[in-house]
Amino acid sequence: MEANAEERIARMERDGRITPEQAAMLRASLGPPRTPDGEAAKRRAAGHRRWLPWSLVALVVLVVAVAFAGLGGGPETVQDVTQTLNQPGGHGEMNRTFSAVLAVALLLVVPLLLWVWLHNGLVSKEERVFEAWAQTESNFQRRADLIPALVDTVSRYLKHESDTLTAVTEARGAALEKLADLSETLIRRQKEAAEILRRGGTGVIEDETLLAQLYEAQAEVGRGMTGVVAVAEDYPELRSSDQFLELQAQIEGTENRINVARMRFNDAVRDYNATMRQLPWNLVAALGRFQRKAYFRSEEEAHNAPKLEFE
Amino acid sequence: MRRSSNSNRIALPLTLLLLAAAAAAAAVLVVRGAAAPGLVADEAGLMSPAERDRLAEYHAYLLTDHDIDYRVVTGRDLGEINAFAVQRFEAFAETGRSASGRGLLLVVDATQNLVRLEVSYALEGVFPDAFVAYIEQRQMTPFFARDRVADGILAATELIVTRAQHAAAQAGFEGEAWALGSGGAGATTTARLGAGAAPASPTPENAGHGERAAGGASAGRTPRETLAAYFTVMDARNDDPDLALYTPATRRMLRGWVMTPAQMDNVVRSYRACHAEAPRLGPEGRRAVIRYPIAERACAPWFFEKIDDAWHLDLTMMQTAIRFGRSNAWHFDLSVRHPYAYAFDDWTFDSHGFPRRRRP
Numbered sequence: 001m002e003a004n005a006e007e008r009i010a011r012m013e014r015d016g017r018i019t020p021e022q023a024a025m026l027r028a029s030l031g032p033p034r035t036p037d038g039e040a041a042k043r044r045a046a047g048h049r050r051w052l053p054w055s056l057v058a059l060v061v062l063v064v065a066v067a068f069a070g071l072g073g074g075p076e077t078v079q080d081v082t083q084t085l086n087q088p089g090g091h092g093e094m095n096r097t098f099s100a101v102l103a104v105a106l107l108l109v110v111p112l113l114l115w116v117w118l119h120n121g122l123v124s125k126e127e128r129v130f131e132a133w134a135q136t137e138s139n140f141q142r143r144a145d146l147i148p149a150l151v152d153t154v155s156r157y158l159k160h161e162s163d164t165l166t167a168v169t170e171a172r173g174a175a176l177e178k179l180a181d182l183s184e185t186l187i188r189r190q191k192e193a194a195e196i197l198r199r200g201g202t203g204v205i206e207d208e209t210l211l212a213q214l215y216e217a218q219a220e221v222g223r224g225m226t227g228v229v230a231v232a233e234d235y236p237e238l239r240s241s242d243q244f245l246e247l248q249a250q251i252e253g254t255e256n257r258i259n260v261a262r263m264r265f266n267d268a269v270r271d272y273n274a275t276m277r278q279l280p281w282n283l284v285a286a287l288g289r290f291q292r293k294a295y296f297r298s299e300e301e302a303h304n305a306p307k308l309e310f311e
Numbered sequence: 312m313r314r315s316s317n318s319n320r321i322a323l324p325l326t327l328l329l330l331a332a333a334a335a336a337a338a339v340l341v342v343r344g345a346a347a348p349g350l351v352a353d354e355a356g357l358m359s360p361a362e363r364d365r366l367a368e369y370h371a372y373l374l375t376d377h378d379i380d381y382r383v384v385t386g387r388d389l390g391e392i393n394a395f396a397v398q399r400f401e402a403f404a405e406t407g408r409s410a411s412g413r414g415l416l417l418v419v420d421a422t423q424n425l426v427r428l429e430v431s432y433a434l435e436g437v438f439p440d441a442f443v444a445y446i447e448q449r450q451m452t453p454f455f456a457r458d459r460v461a462d463g464i465l466a467a468t469e470l471i472v473t474r475a476q477h478a479a480a481q482a483g484f485e486g487e488a489w490a491l492g493s494g495g496a497g498a499t500t501t502a503r504l505g506a507g508a509a510p511a512s513p514t515p516e517n518a519g520h521g522e523r524a525a526g527g528a529s530a531g532r533t534p535r536e537t538l539a540a541y542f543t544v545m546d547a548r549n550d551d552p553d554l555a556l557y558t559p560a561t562r563r564m565l566r567g568w569v570m571t572p573a574q575m576d577n578v579v580r581s582y583r584a585c586h587a588e589a590p591r592l593g594p595e596g597r598r599a600v601i602r603y604p605i606a607e608r609a610c611a612p613w614f615f616e617k618i619d620d621a622w623h624l625d626l627t628m629m630q631t632a633i634r635f636g637r638s639n640a641w642h643f644d645l646s647v648r649h650p651y652a653y654a655f656d657d658w659t660f661d662s663h664g665f666p667r668r669r670r671p
Contacts, residue, residue: 135494245448246441249498253440256393260495263394 005030008148017155017180022187029144029187029194118284125272129293132265133205136296137197139258140218143225144190146251150228151183153247157238158231179231186224193217205269208294215298218258225251262296269293349406355385355421357504362461369468372637377475379434380409383464385419392420392499396429400493404431414493415471417464419502426451426502428467435496437478438471444498446470450573456506457569470573473639528554530621534590534599537622538613542582545575558616558623564630585610591654600654605666608640614651640665 006027013023158176196214197204204210229248232238273292276285284290350367351358358366370381382403389395396418407414414431415438428443446467454463528544528551531537540556550572552565585607590599597617603610611633614625632647642664658666 242445245444249440249444252444253496253498256497256499257495259393260397260493 005145005148008152012148012152012155015156015159017159018151018183018187022184025187025191026148029190030141030148115284118281119288122272122275122281122284122288122290125268125275126290126293128268129205129265129272130202132261132268133202136258136261136265139254139261140193140197143221143251143254143258144194146247146254147186147190147221147225149247150225150251151179151186153244154228154232154238155179155183157235161235175231175234179228182224182227182231186221186228189217189220189224193221205293205296206291211294211296212298215296219298222255222258266295266297269295350381351383353383353385355387355419357385357419357421357460359461366461366464369465373468373472373475374408376637377413377472377479378409378411379413379415379471379475380407381415381417381468381471383417383419385421385460387420387422389418389420389423392418392423392425392427393495395420396427396497397493397495400429400431404492409433412492416493419460419504421502421504424502424504425499426455427499428497429493430496431493432496435494437474440496440498442474443496444500446573447498447500449576450571452500452503453571454569456503458505459569460504462569466571466574470577472637473577476639528556530556530618530623532621534601534613534615534622535587537615537624538587538601541624542579545578548572548575550575556624558618558625558627561624561626564627581609590615593650593653598650600651602654605658605668608638611635611641612651612654614649634664636663636665642666 009018009023009026012018013020018026155176158179193214196210196217200207200210200214204214229251232244238244275281276290276292350370351363353363366383370383373379373381380403384399396416399418400414400416403414403416412431412433415434416429418427418429419425426447428447430438430443450470451463451467454460454466528540528549531540537556544554544556550570552568552570553562557565585603587601587603590601592599599615599617599622600612601615602612611629614628615622616625617623628649628651632643632649632651633641634644635641643660643666645660645662645664655666657669659669660666
């Protein structure tokens with residue numbers, strides 16, 4: 001967690017602008033990505049799948065090499081070249097053996113290399129999905145880190161106004177109450193979203209239900225932040241200050257990054273899922289235990305999505 | 312036969328002359344095009360050809376000096392501007408000219424009245440969203456409001472250059488060629504195209520900077536006092552052209568100017584680190600100059616005129632005689648004669664007008 005965010009939370013708690021429970025929720029939802037174990041497990045699984053085809057290739061190459069070595073016989077053998085010399089119109093013994101070994105090698109190695117190529121292609125596409133998801137998660141974190149700054153900036157301004165402008169104390173008091181409600185909702189939504197991520201780990205992208213829940217939770221966080229910003233809209237001095245302009249730019253920038261990351265994640269998933277369903281990739285996917293990935297979208301979008309994914 | 316021979320004799324040099332002229336014209340076109348082919352795509356027709364060329368030329372310097380590939384696209388009905396910028400950026404990335412992945416894309420949608428500056432991954436650390444929003448709102452769109460789109464873009468580019476110079480001088484840029492892509496960094500702002508001048512101060516733009524500096528706006532008894540009052544006024548983002556601390560000619564000039572909040576901030580910020588020398592009075596005691604050591608290249612001198620026993624700031628002569636180079640260092644326009652030249656007798660100037668200390 002950023003030191004700055006921790007300082008803000010501590011200050012808000014000290015000033016009574018957020019409750020200790022809210023402070024604890026904020027602290028818990030911030031910090032580095034919370035799925036290192038899931039990520040590591042996924043990478044280990046991917047690594048496990050990757051060495052399997054190469055070990056088979058190595059085995060086949062070994063078998064072929066041994067067969068070739070066997071052609072020469074033992075060191076003490078004196079070769080009777082008359083047996084292996086080509087006769088007019090016929091094949092020598094050596095050529096026949098060589099052809100047989102070569103045929104076996106080709107029959108084993110070529111399909112295996114093809115399989116390796118297909119497998120690695122699928123692994124690359126899956127990696128692109130993981131990368132796109134990591135980008136999306138990092139943008140969620142970026143947004144979460146902005147929540148203390150947003151609540152702190154707006155509540156501090158309102159409290160200052162409420163303390164200094166006695167003539168409008170009542171109106172400001174109502175605004176403070178409204179802000180407190182909005183902040184409470186926002187912090188709870190952020191906690192829920194963080195819990196879904198924690199619960200799902202990296203596997204969340206293979207669980208359509210969980211990912212849809214996460215989508216809704218993140219959308220709620222976005223709406224919650226918009227609600228707090230809307231409170232500031234009623235105060236021209238706050239709204240037009242450089243500090244708030246900076247904060248607003250960061251929030252809008254983060255929302256845009258989330259949209260871009262979501263679009264790229266869904267593109268990567270579409271490419272990966274479509275490939276998995278095509279021949280011969282589907283055979284490789286089944287043998288390599290590749291899992292279909294879920295799209296990061298709302299239920300409504302999922303409902304309206306085209307059924308066929310082939311382009 | 313003879314006539315034919317004569318006509319051949321004339322035709323050959325004429326043809327050669329025409330070919331030479333065509334080659335020269337082509338060379339000019341190539342050189343112009345090479346300055347910045349495709350850097351400015353003004354599909355909405357918001358700029359004149361001369362303005363487009365000026366912009367492209369300036370942005371070509373940005374590429375040469377800082378390896379920043381800065382493109383400009385204007386259009387109408389571009390759809391969701393953030394998505395458009397990301398898609399167009401991806402297309403640009405394929406033909407990107409920056410070896411270190413530094414890319415900027417400015418999109419102006421005239422129909423939606425929106426402007427967006429998209430920033431590549433490699434530049435996110437140097438130009439964070441807040442800075443981009445700041446230059447859009449506080450520097451660029453005040454010009455757009457007066458229908459001076461090219462000037463607004465150029466004014467913002469000046470701040471981009473200043474920040475790029477600081478980044479290069481301090482920690483340096485981060486950047487890899489792959490980072491020319493964009494992840495949605497940047498900011499979108501209402502363009503205020505043709506909206507006219509902002510309402511008189513106090514505006515929302517200067518609200519965050521405290522009280523309007525009415526008390527500090529009078530001319531001082533010394534040049535130093537006047538300059539201090541001017542910095543106070545700038546710090547308060549007071550763009551009133553009729554302040555008493557200006558000379559009458561300066562007031563007339565400022566009435567036609569666009570003075571943006573970012574420009575005013577920049578005056579305060581850039582002079583904070585400057586060490587002023589003692590004021591140098593003119594022969595009749597009616598003029599004064601406050602200048603800075605030559606080594607402080609970004610700190611241009613200030614000119615003052617004494618009217619009714621008070622020292623007034625003369626920005627007209629500064630505007631006429633002083634220029635700033637690409638490295639943000641000031642120099643004189645040597646073709647301009649001005650009454651403040653006496654204050655620089657102990658300096659010499661190179662052929663471009665940059666000051667040098669006179670050798671003893």
